[in-house]
Amino acid sequence: MVARLWRSFAASLLALFLTAALWTGPAYAASDPAHWGDASAELWMVYHVVQRYHVNGADLDAFLEGAVRGGLDALGDPYTEYLGPQDYQSFLDSVDGNLTGIGVYLEKVGDYITIVRPIRSSPAEAAGLRAGDRIVAADGVSLVGESIEKTQQLVRGEPGTKVVLTIERPDEGRRFDVTITRAFIHVPQVDYRMLEDGIGYLELSGFGQQAAEEFFAAVAELKEAGATRLVLDLRYNSGGWVASALEIAEAYVPAGEPIMFEITRDERRVYRSEGSPLGLPTAVLVSEYTASAAEILAGAVQDYGTGVLIGTQTFGKGTVQELVDLPGGGAVKVTTAEYLTGRQRRVHQVGLTPDLVVEPYQPPVHLQTPLVADRVMTTGHVGLDVLGLQERLALLGYRTDRDGYFKGQTTLAVLQFARDHGLNEVPMVDKAFVEALNAAVAAKLAAAEWPDTQLEAAIRYLKEK
CATH class of the missing domain: 1.10.101.10 (PGBD-like superfamily/PGBD)
Structure with a gap:
């Protein structure tokens, strides 16, 4: 099934790309030439006014990119966005778990870019960075108050090149510089091990193109090690490729039954299972960070009672985005549909309620x-x-x-x-x-x-x- 989904996805991208190619002129003009002409003239007039009169002038590329981003922001949809060429490649790499950099998970805490944890066997781990460290500067450029995206742009780079990070370690009350050599890093989508009494544990951190292959290989190894039951951890899985989530969901949905309904502007599609259930009693761990494609999988397990959800309410991202390539090397990530679970439950802005609500432990x-x-x-x-x-x-x-x-x-x-x-x-x-x-x-x-x-x-x- 997954091959068919990938072909379908590629075809939809191709069709969208052809539409985008026409969009630069005839396609829009044919529908409303007067409005397009007026809008274009207004945009250029504003640019020329700023370029001529503003104290700093105006850069045309930056102006046009700002106009594009502003137009998308006006939709009020945080998941529809313009990706420049560099951001686009970084997005694709991150979804598939391929990174060039130092290898850390980041979050923004207040004004500080904070390390959640270094990736195992990464340059960051080798350099001694640890959870809670703050990256306050990269190569002398302050990152206090800056975004994670800007931090990634400065920290990532070609393998073999070096970056000097200024680290603040609150628990030791000190700042220090550390020089780290960037490297190519592949982050596996799964991490697994045996627990007690024949229980296998499998953490699925994302849905890259190899996620399904890694998932089924891990399950096979756990079974070989004696696993008769499975804990599937989706607590920090924020999504990825829908096709990968659907392929894994087939392990929990009987053949012929719907896994997901996709509601577009023009049609209603249904994706049915062609697989067979895994046959392992499964407890699925979820949290407020479980989102998007991870909610498709969790929802499928809950719909058909092939497992139980344990944890807290999931994030509630029930929309699907597609990538539309642009001639300049960038792309538009655009929301094209909302999905429902196989039992036609709405997820968007609602989330999934666990069968067993268990709050995480909080120290005093x-x-x-x-x-x-x-x-x-x-x-x-x-x-x-x-x-x-x-x-x-x-x-x-x-x-x-x-x-x-x-x-x-x-x-x-x-x-x-x-x-x-x-x-x-x-x-x-x-x-x-x-x-x-x-x-x-x-x-x-x-x-x-x-x-x-x-x-x-x-x-x-x-x-x-």
């Missing part, structure tokens, strides 16, 4: 907030600030009271912490002590192996099957 929120002390604490002091001190010392493994009184065991814990961190060995908590304590707590929280409550729930469910 108050310990994630740095301790603030408005006074120098010492023996005999009483208060909530002393209690906060005690709780943080206890988290770090120091034996202390937890009653808000600075005495006895608390005094000994403070002295031991000061000794361990090169501070003055006096029973006093001053600014230097608080800074060291906050850095130690942040490091502990970042490195801790917190319980995975959702995976634990999936294992309990499968043991009962």
Whole structure:
């Protein structure tokens, strides 16, 4: 089935490309030549006014690209966008798990581009970068307040070239530069291992062109290793090629049954399974980051009861985009349809509700907030600030009271912490002590192996099957 889908996808792109080629003149003009002429004249008039009178002039290429992006923004659809040639290639590479760069997953936290985690065996991992590190500059260009896209443009590059990153590590309270040599990186779409009692675990992180092949190969190896039940982790899968999701979904949808309905402006298409069920009781882990093609797969499992969804409500992206090549090497990613699950459930802006709702474990929120002390604490002091001190010392493994009184065991814990961190060995908590304590707590929280409550729930469910 997947070959047919890829051919269909390619044909639709070809048809769209031919339409785009005509769009530059006759196709639009034939439908409304007066309106096209007026709009074109207005655009050029604005450009010439800016070019002649603006203090900095106007760059024609930048002006026209801005006009294109502005026009697409006016649709109010965040998934329809213009991709310049470089962005287009980066998009294709990222979907298929092919990267040239240092190998990190990024997110924006406040004004900072923050490393979620380095990719296994990547240059970033070899350089010692870790989760929570902030990339504040690349080759001397500040990235504070900038987008992830700009960060990617500066960090990515040809294999063998070097980039100097300025890293801020909050848990150590320091900044440092690190030089990393870029490399070609392929990120596998699957990660799998055996758990306990014949339960296999398979994380599917995306739907590149090789995702289905990697999925079925992993399942075969897990079965060979003795797996009789499966945890399928889609919690951080934000989508990819629809064809790959449909091919994998055939493992959970009986032959002849619909996997997905696609509603376009002109027609209603149905995609039916031509496969056979996998035959493994499956628990599918989902979260608010499970989106798009991942929701097609999760929805298929839930529709036909061939597995159970465990976790939290999914993202709710139920639209399909196609890529339309442009003559200049860029593309328009345009929303062409909305999809429904095989049981005709709407996903867009709704998401999927798990069969078993399990929230992820959160470490104590108050310990994630740095301790603030408005006074120098010492023996005999009483208060909530002393209690906060005690709780943080206890988290770090120091034996202390937890009653808000600075005495006895608390005094000994403070002295031991000061000794361990090169501070003055006096029973006093001053600014230097608080800074060291906050850095130690942040490091502990970042490195801790917190319980995975959702995976634990999936294992309990499968043991009962």
